[in-house]
Amino acid sequence: MSRTEINRSGEMEVFVRIVEQGGFSAAARACRMTPSAVSKLVARLEARLGTRLVNRSTRAFQLTPEGCAFYERATRILADIEEAERAAGAGEQPVGRIRLNTSASYATHILAPILPEFLDRYPEITLDLVQTDMIVDLLAERTDVAVRAGPMRSSSLVARKLGETRMVVVASPAYLARFGMPQGIGDLDRHNRLGFGYVRTVDGWPMLKDGETVIVPAVGRIQASDGEALRRLALEGNGLARLAEFTVREDIAQGRLVPVLEDLNPGDREAFHAIHIGQGGPLPSRVRALLDFLAERGRIS
Structure with a gap:
């Protein structure tokens, strides 16, 4: 043939x-x-x-x-x-379905408020949104774009940085009224430290001790699979949580959460990237449109 x-x-x-x-x-x-x-x-x-x-x-x-x-x-x-x-028939308007994988925190606090603008701008694009904090195989999961926190490992993935955010330990006023405000690292042994239920790049809480950064284990009675779940647990008085500042900024401003041990915060920041598989060729216009939009409107600080 x-x-x-x-x-x-x-x-x-x-x-x-x-x-x-x-x-x-x-x-x-x-x-x-x-x-x-x-x-x-x-x-x-x-x-x-x-x-x-x-x-x-x-x-x-x-x-x-x-x-x-x-x-x-x-x-x-x-x-x-x-x-x-x-x-050829109706102009170069991006069209098609985009499978977007992102953390629940980014989806809730950054993506959801700006999606109406994206959908208005590109009426022929549809989104398939998958929320998880776990690292996924973009090829196996048929994912066009993923938004991920943390350092980028050397790979075939192409990354576009969306900004970075400070990390902060927080608790609800009700929890602190019951168990007290910790004054030092040693006091954390008396507190329920809410943690992630999977291995992270830094598996614990970085804190200053005698001018040096040490890692305090996030040992507690509750673990969760994503940062947004930890935020909800902290809001309901279940313990201390170390979260990205952009996810709790409004909660702190409204008094729903209180920063804890700020004098021991090393000031480390977590970077966010929009990543996609690099094939050495041009991207479909629908994917390029989303990446450009996230770089414009989906940045965090």
């Missing part, structure tokens, strides 16, 4: 649908094809590419690493085709 006789975009569309539907049968229904036709299409595609894209079994559907890479590139190519067709 010659190159001109192969409907490459059609194959990509079916393969992408297989991944998004989670299997051959579901994709066949969505594409109005028979399961056997879908299976044969994938077999032909694998034969032509000379690699296995899908590990087949009766119980599970799993992409191979080559399948993950092909899916990621195929979605970008199909998005480019869609944008090219739209640009």
Whole structure:
């Protein structure tokens, strides 16, 4: 079969649908094809590419690493085709779905207030918002953009810095009235220190002791999977929490939370980045539009 006789975009569309539907049968229904036709299409595609894209079994559907890479590139190519067709007929307005992965804290305090402006500016873009503080595999999770806190590790990811924020230990007035205001590091042993339920870059609270920074374990009776949950726990009087200042700034101003041990705060700051997979080529305009918007309106301090 010659190159001109192969409907490459059609194959990509079916393969992408297989991944998004989670299997051959579901994709066949969505594409109005028979399961056997879908299976044969994938077999032909694998034969032509000379690699296995899908590990087949009766119980599970799993992409191979080559399948993950092909899916990621195929979605970008199909998005480019869609944008090219739209640009030819109706101007270069970004269009399509963006899967955005971000922490609950960023989504609540930064993203939610500015999203109406983004959606008004780009009426043809839809957002699939996933909230988690855990580090995710952008390729495996089919994520276009992720907003993450902390230092960037050397990788294939491309990062755009969105600012940085100071960290602060806080507690509710009700909690402090019951258990007292800690005056030094030694006093923390009497307090419930709310912590994260997963390993972080710095697994504890940096504090000053004799002019040096030491790490105080966040040992307590409650752990949570995200910073926003810790904020809510602190507001309800469950203990002390060390949180990004931008998430509690309004709570402190309104007296709902009180800074604790500020004289021992080393002043460390946590950076936030918008990251995406770097492929060495141009980004789809919908992804570029979101990145530019976050750099403009989604910065933190």
